[in-house]
Amino acid sequence: MHLDHTDTIHPERHSASAARPDGSRRALRVGLGGPVGSGKTATVAALCRTLRDRLSLAVVTNDIYTREDAAFLLREAVLPPERITAVETGACPHTAIRDDISANLEAVEDLEEDIGPLDVVLVESGGDNLTATFSKGLVDVQIFVIDVAGGDDIPRKGGPGVTTADLLVVNKTDLAPYVGSDLAGMARDAQEQRGELPVLFQSLRGEPGVGPVADWVREQLSAWTATAVLPA
Amino acid sequence: MTTTATAPQGTAGVSARARITAVPDGRGGTALPLLSGGGPVALRRTRSADPSAARVTLVGAMSAPLRGDRLAVEVRAEAGAALRVDGSAATLALPGRTAEPARYDVRLEAGEGGLLHWLPEPLISVSGSDLRQQLRAELAPGARLVVRDEQVLGRTGEEPGRLSSRLTVRRAGRPLLDQQLDFGPGAPGWDGGAALGGHRAVGQLLVVDPAWDREPPRARVLGETAVVTPLAGPAVLVTALAPDALQLRRVLDSALTFTSW
Amino acid sequence: MSVATLLLLADGRFPAGGHAHSGGVEAAVRAGRVQDAASLEEFCRSRLHTAGLTSAALASAAAAGHDPLALDEAADARTPSPALRRTARRLGRQLMRAARATWPDPELDALAAARPKGAHQPVVLGLVARSAGLGPLEAAHAAAYESVGGAATAAVRLLGLDPLDATAVLARLAAETDEVARQAEAASSKAVEDLPAASAPLLEITAEQHATWSVRLFAS
Numbered sequence A: 001m002h003l004d005h006t007d008t009i010h011p012e013r014h015s016a017s018a019a020r021p022d023g024s025r026r027a028l029r030v031g032l033g034g035p036v037g038s039g040k041t042a043t044v045a046a047l048c049r050t051l052r053d054r055l056s057l058a059v060v061t062n063d064i065y066t067r068e069d070a071a072f073l074l075r076e077a078v079l080p081p082e083r084i085t086a087v088e089t090g091a092c093p094h095t096a097i098r099d100d101i102s103a104n105l106e107a108v109e110d111l112e113e114d115i116g117p118l119d120v121v122l123v124e125s126g127g128d129n130l131t132a133t134f135s136k137g138l139v140d141v142q143i144f145v146i147d148v149a150g151g152d153d154i155p156r157k158g159g160p161g162v163t164t165a166d167l168l169v170v171n172k173t174d175l176a177p178y179v180g181s182d183l184a185g186m187a188r189d190a191q192e193q194r195g196e197l198p199v200l201f202q203s204l205r206g207e208p209g210v211g212p213v214a215d216w217v218r219e220q221l222s223a224w225t226a227t228a229v230l231p232a
Numbered sequence B: 001m002t003t004t005a006t007a008p009q010g011t012a013g014v015s016a017r018a019r020i021t022a023v024p025d026g027r028g029g030t031a032l033p034l035l036s037g038g039g040p041v042a043l044r045r046t047r048s049a050d051p052s053a054a055r056v057t058l059v060g061a062m063s064a065p066l067r068g069d070r071l072a073v074e075v076r077a078e079a080g081a082a083l084r085v086d087g088s089a090a091t092l093a094l095p096g097r098t099a100e101p102a103r104y105d106v107r108l109e110a111g112e113g114g115l116l117h118w119l120p121e122p123l124i125s126v127s128g129s130d131l132r133q134q135l136r137a138e139l140a141p142g143a144r145l146v147v148r149d150e151q152v153l154g155r156t157g158e159e160p161g162r163l164s165s166r167l168t169v170r171r172a173g174r175p176l177l178d179q180q181l182d183f184g185p186g187a188p189g190w191d192g193g194a195a196l197g198g199h200r201a202v203g204q205l206l207v208v209d210p211a212w213d214r215e216p217p218r219a220r221v222l223g224e225t226a227v228v229t230p231l232a233g234p235a236v237l238v239t240a241l242a243p244d245a246l247q248l249r250r251v252l253d254s255a256l257t258f259t260s261w
Numbered sequence C: 001m002s003v004a005t006l007l008l009l010a011d012g013r014f015p016a017g018g019h020a021h022s023g024g025v026e027a028a029v030r031a032g033r034v035q036d037a038a039s040l041e042e043f044c045r046s047r048l049h050t051a052g053l054t055s056a057a058l059a060s061a062a063a064a065g066h067d068p069l070a071l072d073e074a075a076d077a078r079t080p081s082p083a084l085r086r087t088a089r090r091l092g093r094q095l096m097r098a099a100r101a102t103w104p105d106p107e108l109d110a111l112a113a114a115r116p117k118g119a120h121q122p123v124v125l126g127l128v129a130r131s132a133g134l135g136p137l138e139a140a141h142a143a144a145y146e147s148v149g150g151a152a153t154a155a156v157r158l159l160g161l162d163p164l165d166a167t168a169v170l171a172r173l174a175a176e177t178d179e180v181a182r183q184a185e186a187a188s189s190k191a192v193e194d195l196p197a198a199s200a201p202l203l204e205i206t207a208e209q210h211a212t213w214s215v216r217l218f219a220s
Helices: A040-051 A068-075 A093-099 A102-115 A160-164 A173-179 A183-194 A211-227 B245-255 C003-010 C025-030 C037-063 C068-077 C082-102 C106-114 C121-131 C136-159 C163-172 C174-187 C201-212
Strands: A028-033 A057-063 A084-088 A120-124 A141-147 A167-171 A199-201 B002-004 B015-024 B030-036 B042-046 B054-059 B070-077 B082-087 B091-093 B102-110 B115-119 B123-125 B130-139 B144-153 B162-171 B174-183 B201-208 B226-230 B235-242
Touching: A028 A040, A028 A211, A040 A057, A040 A068, A040 A120, A040 A141, A040 A167, A040 A211, A057 A068, A057 A093, A057 A102, A068 A084, A084 A102, A093 A102, A102 A120, A102 C082, A141 A160, A160 A183, A167 A183, A167 A211, A183 A199, A199 A211, B015 B042, B015 B054, B015 B082, B030 B042, B030 B054, B030 B082, B070 B082, B070 B115, B102 B115, B102 B144, B115 B130, B123 B130, B123 B162, B130 B144, B144 B162, B144 B174, B144 B245, B162 B201, B174 B201, B174 B235, B174 C068, B201 B245, B226 B245, B226 C201, B235 B245, B235 C201, C003 C121, C003 C136, C025 C037, C025 C136, C025 C201, C037 C068, C037 C121, C037 C136, C037 C163, C037 C174, C037 C201, C068 C106, C068 C121, C082 C106, C082 C121, C082 C201, C106 C121, C121 C136, C136 C163, C136 C174, C163 C174
Parallel strands: A028 A120, A028 A141, A057 A084, A057 A120, A141 A167, A167 A199, B015 B070, B054 B082, B070 B102, B082 B115, B091 B123, B102 B130, B115 B144, B123 B144, B130 B162
Antiparallel strands: B002 B015, B015 B030, B042 B054, B144 B201, B162 B174, B201 B235, B226 B235
């Protein structure tokens, strides 16, 4: 009765298969990681405000302490409360987004099941460290958010987040003059670390705000709907 | 009266069984066609505050059970009957002449529309005693039940004896609650931070009411060491720890406010 | 029986969601009942012989081939706290997901279909052990070990306890953990209603308190 029966069909997804149980295509899952205070939650909030009129969105937060980021998003009313879920991480967001993604998978699947078809689920990691990256079993693309005030040497230092994220966002460019950060140098260092992978500089306090990042998410969604193959 | 002074081999203990059966008396009250005490368990029909219910008080249980004793109480509230059983004094589990543990088995049954209160006084586990207590209740789907179960571990300032107590409730033939508590010498970990954490009185109050099939009461925290929890069926359990019997009773009584009956 | 399979199943890194749960340690730390290695050991010992024994017996019985739905019902009756029932089902579902990918088996599919919101974790654990080719004793070992392993890890994070001290606590409890597993296995051939039902009053009480906290590190 054990491993002999490998020919059985197992309809439930174990991780990131593109199909929902009913055979429809699931939402694109976008991970957002980065150090504490770099503006991940603010970026999520801005993305929601920008994209929510045209797309069906939901957010999963992974906090160090329970529900802090989820509570912020709820207060800001960026989405209806039923579209925001907090995953508790036992003080280790990086474990919950990379090593043991089961609670996050439950959360994204439950959102799709409870709310209906979604276009994009944003999965935000609690601010952890520079090495925190999302498992490919959890998200389809990931954004790493750093900020100019956290030190303009972060792109040079590299690390898996800076080096491998599908998009690197350098946030709070409006602060650069005050903290003496060298934006051109950061861009150079980032390109050296990342090669062809894109880097966007962002200030949520002025124009164009989150626009370029939102455009990037839309492009990813188009690519996802065009190429994500559903099992026959 | 069913008492044998020399029952199961090798033990010098008492073997006794008390039985109560309650039925509707046809006039809106409850009759007791069977009321039979046994050995140290004496039964008295006492005055009931509720005219529809019969009341029986367990009396004279002060000195029992000793090691080696085997005591049993069987209580049935048949369909439509209302019975309240309470106690006149605490029960002491005492050391005896044998190494054999004492056994105390309580069987409760309530039929359709029946109402049964089992509200004995606390059990005190005296140093050197060894008691295995079991309470099993079988309920019809439409029966109501209140069970209070209080244990005090040792008399003031003494270490407790060995006490094992299991509370099993089945409703409509399915398990509703199954809890075993083990204390004292030979029960590892009983006083640790997941179990008693130094408290010397522990109690449970169970209320089963089929009316909660639709909407169970919500969980409620009653201070640092007591909680009201809705079970997976139409029932709530109050679990409480306290330094002593008096404070334990105060908490359990304060929780008994979710029924109007 | 493959020892490596047992080690894999019992490994704290097995991705089944356990890392986010403290097994009641977070509440015990807040109440001052766990503050150092000695009190952690007492906490773990009482957890092992109560909730641990009950879980190990359920897991062992599931591995022995008892009806998992009857065991799931028995687990409900043994878990008065709704917060603990929710936790057990959530962890059961997460374990089910990981196990169906690692040890595919129609028995797991059947339980997953019958309990889409998750069966109690010890029941799933026992069935997973069975699917992985392990027996009732191994299932009991995995459950008994897990009943203290997660708590010790959580104490390290919550108290900044020296991880070597926390690991030494688990080492000192090893013989008792084995003994609990043996007791559970010995009970696993009994009728479901006669399985151990050892309860831990403080775990039940504090689980409900913990569930109301707005700021906490662990989900339970």
